[in-house]
Structures are given as structure tokens and as C-alpha cells.
Amino acid sequence: MGDPLTQVNALATSEAPNKEISTGAKVLAWMADNGIFVLTAVLIAVAVIGVEGFASLQNIADVFHRAAPIGIVAVGMTFVVISGNYLDLSVVAQVATSAVILIAVSNEYGYIPAILAAMLAAAVFGIVNGVAVGYFKANAVIVTLSTTYIGLGLLRFFSGGSIFFGPYESPLASFGAGKLGPVPYSAIVLVIMTILLSLLLTRTNFGFTVRSFGVNERATRLGGTNTGLVIIGAFLVTAFSAMIAGFVLAAFSNTAVSAMSTGYDFRALAAIIVGGTSVFGGKGSVPRTLLGVVFVSVLTNVLVLLNISFGYQQMALGFLIAAAVSIDALARRAGKK
Amino acid sequence: MRKSRLVLAPAAMLAAAALVLTGCATEDASTGSSDSGSSDSSGDTGGDTGDDTLKVYALLPQGNDQPYGTTYLPPMQAKAAELGIELTITNSEYDGDKQASECEIAVADSETDGIILWPAIADSIRPCLEAANAAGIPVWITNADVNPEDTGLTYGYSGTDSYGQGAASAEMMCEFAGGADIGIIQINGLTGNSVASLRGAGFRETVASECPNVTILAEQPGNWNKDESQIAASEMLTAVGVENVQGMYAADDSMVAGGIAALEARGLAVEDFIITSIGNTFLGNPLVIDGKLDGTVFQSSSWDGENAVVGIYRAMTGDTSLGRDDDGSVLYMPNPKVTIDNATDPSVAPEW
């Protein structure tokens, strides 16, 4: 039992009761909590002024296209992160599985069976991850790593790994291509998911226990919570979001292949973190994650518009993650003084 | 330790399940690869039983995780079965170090009679070849050839010429452009992937030499993905201005499909653009027939998989020896250019 002692010591200094905070510190604290808003605003402003074509309707649609699938994954994965379980690597397998199932099965038997099959797969992913982490107290990183292997392995074993495509004219395809003004349907799905999941996290007992678990697992359990179920819930939310991301992706490209979601794990995590959700658990929110996704998508979009090569794009992304969080950390520190 | 005892039961069950699974898996694998039905190849380690059937390692950088690999494997396994070869297939996911380790395993296996090698990274394959030679195991290269200086260490090569494919696609681009000054955008494969860079270079350099009137306005990776290519293409169009773009090249059909989708999403008349690609796949072929994709380069995964086995068989049976001197030690895959004129020709029927 190493951590009780550590936790206690971490709190050793929190002695005096509520101290009134100076206004200067208030501003810094606000910066610490809202740095990402500022950063995103600045980035967009710069892009609008400095980058030709950024503000065009078409390009806005492209940004949304970038944001939608990864964003839907990220808002869901936020639950796992807030519950203090680092991340869910298996979203890579989950997105691909749901996309392949949707197209492959719908080609044969129509959409309803396809969607049901995909939901079943998502449920299995969520429950296996959740049980292993929630009840067996296994490390989430390794559990989800293993379910990634298993999931992709099964998918490739049964699908043979082939690329599947839907009929040229299909409801799915037209949904994938559909727009409301400049806003693709997929982006609307993202917004709806954000609102729903945000409400789930902040306005329900389930969401409450997820946050509470992230802050103090033992106190949450002794407060009369079946913590195992909470964790299963968090992983199920992630799994179903990943499933919907898979649908959106399949609709957009009207094709599905097991390799289509490579890299979604850390890209989603990056968005969550840039959004300001703490990987220590407890702190964070779904809208923040959306903001993080927007930030990363706009950044990538701008770099492509400037015809910056992939290498530099990665460097920029990495640098901005570090920078964003550094500002955050420094401001927080200053806020304390 | 109360907890650990509590979890042991399900754990044991899971473990059992896993072992059973691999049990049958092993059978699937070996029956899939050899009709001589030595189903528990994991069992025989003496080496004496393996004499009638030839044991060959196929060290590939992709398999069921990529569409091409998926359609490459069955013909390969069928041919192996036909020739009484027992195949062990690995997939290094384009990780050169992993493949090198798999190569060491193949060389260390006392039963190995031959190695089919699809280099993950051509530059890094030399040690593997030397080790195999030291062990007297013939190596046949497939799909992507080794560097010229290393060819002497191999028994032969069958497959495409990735650079050549890029070049062929470029030639079509030049032809269709017909001397007119046009600007195009280029969608590449996965960054850092050797096929991607070879095709890219092939196209780029051929355009530069053959038809300087065609200018590449922008390049971005599409990572072999339709969706990512569509976004990248659309963003490139925005960046350079649609009015300046008259053509597009993508390193494979999935990506060109994305590019075309990007044009359509803007309500542009795809027919007005000169578009070339590589593959002539199930995705690309219909586009050619529809007149959207002006030209693509046919690549036959079945030819590729089959001839890899044919090649190593000839090497093992002494029909061809070390080096590339004797004829038939280099089998180039015919890479016919596919346009609307021959798109329905059975000889170029899509395979993947």
C-alpha cells in the first residue's frame, strides 16, 4: 500500500482553511484553467488573417471532417481518463471493428443487423476492459493493449483483412457526404455526442461517481459505490463512442478496412490532454476535450494548407502539446503564490 | 493473496481457452499452407519428418492488416500447397527490426529450406541475407527488390518495380496532359514507408524529366487511406486554389478514390481533371470505367504471391542459383497501364 502514505503527504501542506485569493492570482488561475480557450482563439484568429483560404466554407468543412471521427472517440475516452485510468488503447480496434461490421454486414443483411452487430461488439469491448480494470484491478494500459491485439486479431481473422466498400449510392454514403450548410453531418454528430456525454458526466449520478472515483477510489467505494460498475460504465461509454466514430468514418469514406483507425489511441489522448483533462483523473470535462480536438484539427489543417511536410506537422503537434501544458502548469504555479 | 486466488479460476479458464484456440489455429495455419497435412507443425522438431515437405519462411511486412497483403496470401498459400511447401508466414508491420529478428528465427530453424523475403526496408536487409547464405538457405525476394549491391546475395526476385509504377503513372499523366501547362496535386502513401517513397520518387522524377509542363503544386500523405486522402486532397485544393489545379496523382487507388471524392464534394466535374494512380483495384477499376480515373497501373497481388512461391521453389530445387545471372531469376510483374479502353479486359481484372 504505497499510495495512501503518498496521498497523505501530498496534502501535508493544505493546512490553513480557505485562504482568500488576490485578484492577480485569480487572473492567473483563470489563465491556467482556460489557457486552451485562449490558445485556440489565437490560433484561429492567426489562421483567418494569415492563411489564405482557411476561412472558406469548404475548408471549414474539411476541418470538421478532420475533427469528427477522432473527436467522437476523444469525447468518449474522456470518461476513462477522468476515472484515472490513463487511456483506452483499444479504441483503435474498436473503431475499425465497428466500421468493418457496419459495411460488411449491411452489404449482406442491411443496416439494422449491422448496427446491432456493431453494438454487440462495442458492448463486449467495453465489458471486457471494464471488468478487467474495475474488478480485477488490472492496469488499464495493458488491459486495453491486450484487447487491441485480441480485437484486431479477431477482426483480421474473420474479415480476412480485406477492404470493404458500400454501394456507390447508399443512405450511408449520402450521410457521409451530407452537409448542413458548411457543416458535415459527422460534425453535427460530434456536437450532439459532446452535449450528451457532457450531460452524462455532469448531470448524472453515474458521471458523478466517475469523477469521484478519479479523485479518490477508496472514499468512493466506502461512500457506497460499486466501483467496478463505474469503471465498466466508463469503458462502455468509450466503446460506444468509438463505435459511432467507426460509423461516421465508414459513412465518410464508404469503405472500411482493419487498418483505417491506426493512431487513433494517442491522437485522441493528445486532444483530451490539450483540452486540459488531467491524466491523474478527477479533473476535466467533455467540452474541453471537444476544444482540444478543434485545436489539433485546426492546427493540422493550417499546416497542410501551408504545405508543411508531415514531419514538421508532427513536430508542431508535439511542441504545442508541451507548450500548452507548460503554460498551464506555470500559470497554475503562479496562481498558487 | 486472497484476491489472486479469487481471480485464478477465470484466469485458468481464459488460459485454457487461449491454448485451445492456438491449438486449432496451428492447424488452420498449416493446413492452409500445406496439403501434406502435418497439422501439428509445432510438434515436430526433430527435422527428420520435414524432409518430404519443404519448409519455407515467408517474411512479409504486411498481411491481413492490409488489403493488398490480404489478397496476396491466398494465391501464395495455394501455390505452396500445390508444390508441397509448408509455409510459415510472418508480418513485421513494416518494422525493419522486427523483420530482422524474424529472419534470425527463420535461419535458426533447423528445418528451414528456403526464405521468401519482402523487405520492410530494403536498406536494412543485408545482414539477413548474409546470415541466410551462411546457413546455406536460399532467399527469394518478393514484391520490393533489394538494393543492387545486395542482389548477389539473393537467388532472384519476383514482383513489381515500385519506382517503375510511379514512373508509369507519370507517363500517363504526361500523355494526357499533352504538352499543356497544368498544375497537379500529389497524394503519397504512408510517410516513411518504402513503397510510398519509391512510387512518389518515380512519379516526381519522371514528370520532371518527361513533361516539365506538368507542375506538382502540393504533396501530402494520404496514408493509404481513402478518408485521410479525401481531407488532405481537399485541403491541398484550398491551399493552391482550385482554379490552378487541372490534375491529380495518388500512389494507390484507395487514395485516388478519396481525392476524387474531394473533387465531387466541391461539385467539380471530375471528368475535366487529369487523374492517374496505381493499382486498378476493386475500388479503382470502376472509377476508370466511369471515366473519372483517367489511368491507373495494374498490380496483380495473386501474380505477386504465386510467383514468390514459384521463385523460391526453383531456388530450392536448384533451377536457379545464387545471384541474378541465370535467366528466370528475375520475374517482373507485368504492370499494364489501365485506361478506359482496356479497363474491362479480363487480363487486368481487379483482384484487391
Added chain:
Amino acid sequence: MSTPVIEARNVVKAFGGAKAVDDVSVAVEAGDIHAVVGENGAGKSTLMRILSGIETLDSGAVLVDGQEIENSAKSSLEAGISLVHQELSLIPEMTVAENILLGSFPTKAGVTRKAEMKRIAAETLKEIGVDVDLDERISRLSVALRQFVEIARAVARKPKVLILDEPTASLTPAETDYLLDMLKRLASQGLAIIYISHRIPEVFRICNKVTVLRDGQRVFVSEVAKTKPDQVINEMVGRELQLGLQSRRQANPGEVVLAAHGIRATGVNNVSLEVRAGEIVGLGGLVGAGRTELVRAIIGADNRTAGRVVLNSQGKSTVISGYMSAIRAGVAYVPEERRVDGLAMTMAVFENIYLPNRRELGAGGITRPGKMLSFALELANKVGLRPPQVKLEAGQYSGGNQQKIVIAKWLGRRPSFVVLDEPTRGVDVGAKAEIHKLVKELADQGTAVLVVSSDLPELLELADVIHVMRDGKITGTLAANEADEKSVMSLAAGEKLVEA
């Protein structure tokens, strides 16, 4: 009057505007045991952390032997100031020897010299008269032993000044006696000791000077011989307050609410007990006697290997199989480790209070912020949370207030059976009295209460019946009228008391 070994001159330290230590001066001479007392949040710990250089001071100075020292952990250590922390600050996965010498491993060319290390460690343990396996990992030691290793570490540095912050908070009376004698011995060898405690009797037993802090300021300093406990306490709380001590309530027990039979669990060996409505049952004994293990087994927070627990409330009786069923049946549990098991420190007070009550308040699984707040506020006032700002983070409150929050969140459920494990450990005098009052009120309203406490006066004040445990068994049961410190201790410690 010789120059003091250690002296703090007009020390000031502020956190985000609020002054935790406000112009405080303290001087301690060799051989002195100087008590620094005050309620939680009075600034004691902060002052001590400044003396030991862990906390930087805003203004003022720290002098050792009349020389001002630089304000850093390193220079304080070198100057010979050693702090024994309030929270145990040992490394769970390191051995006793390593912990004692942490930060000052004997090395040869960077390589730790294990033999030398163990020699020094053994020497030190001998000096303070405690015997522990030097190779044992801390994570496998009892709380009490950890406390002694903690002290050994401080002593091993051969300090001039030894600062102890609430060293007896987690010790039983026997262990406390032992510790106090040890300190007297060390002082007699010329060590200057600063002793921080809530336990006034201890102060009057071993200290010869006392400084009282209130709200970060020094409000009182005196020779111990020249003052009285009541005076010190009044200076601490800054208001006349008649302590509830000895004011035992008139209990009239009703029906049996909780009946536990033949409980067996790790550290618990076949224990049976009953708690009646309106009755406060006390569990006495030394740390490690199995009291916490017993109560956790009874309410199902930990697995029991044998035994049956029945809870009778509102006419229906429930067999308690697991913790969940216990909660639903009307059990409330105020755990020993407040910060680890009791509260989500970085969550707001109202959120902490909401946790066990969410099913009742959040019908249909939907949270209703307005309801959460009003509900929490009501309870906060009921338990006398000061200030009653339920939107503040729990971690921002002092120990006493934190304990009130833990109690508040359970009161919301109107429990029929309440378990309190060390309810006032590390809680200041004022809050302690209030908590005692709350517990008594609970019982008066007909709640069955089970209190585990190592604080004998507390046990004697609250309990109507006291079960004393040793080695996982109940070794004796005393009615309120026949119980006194001696009788409880002899049952608790058995022959061991003689050694101590």
C-alpha cells in the same frame, strides 16, 4: 540564561494572501522540551516546516546557536534540526534501515554500504529502545512501529534540535507513555525538543515551556509550571469552552440493532458483539489489536472468513453480507484514515456529502445541483462546519472540519447504526468537543453507535459499554461505571504493560 539552541524570530509566512504564520517568535534551550500547541490551522505545522527549512519564510529569521541559518531543508539539516512529521513520511518499499538513513546513506564511491547502514540503524533503534527487524519493509509494519522508525530517522541524524509534530496521534496510551519517557531521556542528554500536540495532559507531563498559537499568531507563552491546562486550552480556542469531559450522558438502550456473531477475518478471531438502539459501544485496545479489522469485517468493508451479522432497523432485520447491503440497510462508517478513505480532497464539500446520498437525492440517476447544495448546507450547519461554505474543496478545511464533513455525509442517510473509527484523531480540542456532542446526540436520538478509539478519555466519556480487544479477541467488557483508564489498559495491554 544561555543562548537558545534554536530560535525563530518574527517569522511570517502567507499562503495566497492568508497569513499562516504571523510574526511568531520561539526560543528553545538545550535540555528543554518546549510545547507548541494550537488548534488545527493555527500554523503550528507551517512554523515547524519553516524551522526545518521545508517551507520558505516570507520574513523573519531562524537562528541556531545564535547564528542565522539559510532557509533551506539542506542547511536546516546541517544545522542539526530534525523534524518528525505529523504524517508518516516513510518509503513503503524500503527497509527499516534504509528509511532510518534515507537521504544520508553511508556510501563508498556511490555504493551503499549495507553493513554500515544496518549498524547505524541498529545503534539508533537501541538508543530509542525499539526493536524492529532492520530488513523488514515499512509497508509491512504497524502504524505504531512506523512512528518509532520515523523518530529513529530523526535521531539518527544526531540533531541538536528535535521537532515532533503530533507524534502520539496514532499511538495507544502504552505506546504514548513509552514515547514520552523516551523524549524526557533524550532531553536529559541535552537535546532541545519542540513538541507539538493537541493532548494537553501530555504537554503538562513532559514539557517545561509552552507556546500557544492561534490563527498564526503567538497568543501565549509560559513556563508549564506557571500555568494550568484550562488556561492553555482557553488560549488555544480563544473562547471559554467547558469541555464535555466527564459529562457522561444518561443512556437508555433499546432493542438490539446490530448483532454480530463469531466474526473471523484477518486479524480478528471469533468475536461476537451487540449494539442496541441509543447505545454507544466503545472498542478499546492497542493499535493492531484488530479493532479496525473487526468493524470493517462487521460492516462488510473487508471480507470475513466466518460469522453472521444481522441489522434490525425500522422493524425489519437484514443479514449483512457485503458493504453495499450494509449501507442500504442503514449502516454509516466514519473510517480511521480520513484523508484516504473518507474524503475526496479535491472535490467540493457538497459533492463529498452527495456521494452516499445520491440515490435518494438524484432520483432516476439525475443530479440536481440546487438540491445537492441545500442538502449539503443543511448538514454542514448541523455538524457546525466552519465556515459553512459547501462549495469549497474538502482539502481546504482543517482536520476537525474535514471529520465533520465525513460525519455530515452519513448523517444525511439517517443511519440506524454508526461506526466511528478514531473519530477525533488529529482533531483540535474545539472540534473534538463538538464531535463528541454530535455522537452523543446521535445516540440520544436512538441510533446505535460503535466507537473505536485509542484515546482513553474519549472512550470513557462517550461509551456506555466498552469492549477491550487484544490479539483479535475481546479480552474484556466494562460497563461505563466500572471502567477507568487503568482497567481498560490492563485488559488492552495484558502483561505487555509491565514492560512498557
Added chain:
Amino acid sequence: MALLAAVLIGVLLTEQTVFTAYSVTLGRIALVGLVALGLTVVILMGELDLSVASTLALAGVVTASIPDLGLGILAGLAVGVVVGVVNAFLVAVIGINSFIATLGMLFFLRGLALVISNEAPIKLNNVEAGIAFGQPLIGPITPRILVFILVFIGLQIFIARIRVGREFLAVGGNRQAARDAGVPVKRRIFTGFIISGVVAAGAGVMNTLERTAADPIAGSTVLLASFAAAIIGGNYLKGGRGSVVGTLIGAASLGIIQVALTLAAVQVPIQQIFIGLLLLVAVTTDPNNLRAVISSIRTLRTGRGKVAEPSVATNRSTSS
């Protein structure tokens, strides 16, 4: 662990080649194991380093892009030092959670590797030297394996006997306490990240030498595998508990199983499924098993059941 042992026995029975050709197996273990060893010291301090794989790739690229081999190798290792310093700076000085800081580095370094290499593999200037490096040195032992063993022994001694390394446990187990006790926590964090950086870079340099070329996207499969090895080996991600030996065992189990499955000609997807299930079972069945085993052995050896009787109070631990 018990499960892994069972599987290993199974392997021993069915695939002797795994052990007859042990140098191959060792090579495979070293591939991931080396990085995992470096990672372990960081994990012991309760920190994480997600940048190891990218460091590996970047170090290789740098080595290959410098004509002079000796210089290249030094430069490659220097990359490790620099990365370690930057990581540690972000964590210890600026105060970012290492999980995030190194995630940023993961992207940044990979990008840098691609930029330097111009997005294509770089061939080693002196191929012969590279091939020579790949040759067995003592018996079938290649320099890589030798380095791996030496690094293992070195780190084991460092953590177990060297003061600085020993204090890593304190930094991970109870940071505030370590600080209060005068342990220079920041300096320890720097040391730790530099170690993991240099070890990862070393792995990258060796790969480059052995393969005679550097791949900017190398190590794509290494990052998660090395974490798996460390955690299966019983290292506690929150720090303060774990061992280099554990990591070795974890890496060995994974490596051996992979080699065995390949020799057994198991289909690749099935291999994935099997290894996945194995990981899942291994991690769900008490991750601290190893630790438990070790401590029980200790108890047996010392003959003492628990703590010696102190003169005050009983000694039964209350920390349930």
C-alpha cells in the same frame, strides 16, 4: 507470472528450437527488453516515458546521417541525453505530468526523425562495420545481447546497491518524504529520464548498426511492447514498487512466446489473439505476484514470519 511460467514450460516441451537457438531468442528479447529496462527506472520514480520509441528512431537517424561512424554513434547517444534532459526539465522544473510531457516528445521526436531523414531510410555510410557489429562475439552472443545483459546488470546494481538509484524508490514511493529527507528529487528525476533516454537511444543506435540503415519510423512496435514487459514484470505504474529483474522476466516471457509462435507457424492474427489473451490473463491475475513471491522467499530465508517483537505494542500491521 505463474501463467507465464506455465506457457514457457509448454514452449519448452513443443519448441526446443527456442532454446537451442537461444541467441536468436535473446536477440528478440533484447529488441524490446533493452528499452523496457531503461523505462523501468523512470517507472520506479512514478513517472512515465512515452518518448522512448521516438528517441530510438531519432538516435538511429542521427547516427546514420553522420558519415563518421564513431562520431555518429556518439551523436546518437547524445540524442538520448538531450531527450532525457528535456523530458526531465518539463517534468521536474516546469512541473508537467510526465505522461503528457513525453507524449508531446513522442510526436515531436518522430517528426524530427522524419525531417532529418527526409522521410526515407538512411543507409549507413560504413555498411561493413554495421554487419561486423551484427556478428557473434562470444559463442553465438552478438554485441547487442552482450550490451543488453550488461545494461541489465548495471541497472540492477544501480537500483539495488547504488545510493542514487536506491533513492529512486524513495522518489517514487513517497516524493514529499524523500524531499524532506534531503533527497535531491529533481536531480534524481533528471538522472532517471537521462538513463531511459540514453538506453532507448542506445537501442536505436544498435538497431541501425545491425540493420546497416536507420528508419525514421523505427520502433513502431516497441513503445507499447516495452510498457507491457515492464508492467507484466510487476512494476507499479504509480511508482515506488518494482524491479529491473521483473522487467527482464516480463520481456523474456513476451519474447520467448513470440519466437515460439513464429516457429510453430501460427497464423499472424491468431498470434495477436493469443498474445493479447496472455497479456490480459497475466495482468488480471495479480500484477504484484512477482513481488509477493520474492517477499515470501525472503521470509523463508530469514526464517522470521514477520516483524521482530518490539518492546511496546503488538506488531500486527493495521494496514489491511
